[in-house]
Amino acid sequence: MEPNWLSPAERRAWRAFVFAQRQLVAHLNRGLQDSGLSGPDYDILVVLSALDEDRMTARELGAELDWEKSRLSHQLRRMQQDGLISRELNPDDARSTMVRLLPAGRAAIEAAAPRHAADVRRNFIELFTPEELDTIATLNERILGHLAAPGGRLAEGEVS
Template structure:
């Protein structure tokens, strides 16, 4: 009798765990994903009183004509589902950053409009936020690394989108 595949003869098929290089990268990714958004949000809140979620919506709103975007489209722009968007818009409306208006072409829809206070908030927040992104991310990366990251991230995103 051949004594082959001793390792794979274990009770159940032993899965293929991460090797050391993979584990190191995975660990670093988890750390990065915990720390980078956290440090950026702490600064954003401290300097401008805005959360990452606020900022995510204020940017596309501030770039739209009249600061007016349909909810469905706003959700698509930031990659959020409807419920998430609705909750966040509700919170921001309470603070006077945006207002909801009804949608003329589609009575189901709703429009989100940036208020003057909302525009003032994003304009005050943007310079230091961009500076922070630069400080923590782009200042320590080379152009070659940026290209590799861009391609790698894109490939992972494509893979996810395949589902």
């Protein structure tokens, strides 16, 4: 069976998508470093700061971020050492750990978020019309739906 290589147009679209995403994330992470946070720090703080109780189980946090347990554990250990979060036993289930946003973590996300949002706006949002942003969202939601479906297939009723 002969390989089914990408056509030049397909390769251009794929490579542009992959490289743009990588470069944008790297740029945004460099901007966060100026505020003393890494990209993964910011990702965790965003999730925790959006909660009413500022805490959730480590398992739920890992699922929310789609991170492996070892990656999450390593990142949480570093953030705990930096005083941004705490890890404590779950009072409802002693087998699980609760991750809690500490005041220093809230202060860090509140200090970093305005500049980060401006950076996202300048390097992504402002490059597109509202209609293009809607198209980008629709196309990426299609990818996410495809990947979430059993066997990586489009869910019934989705258009390819």
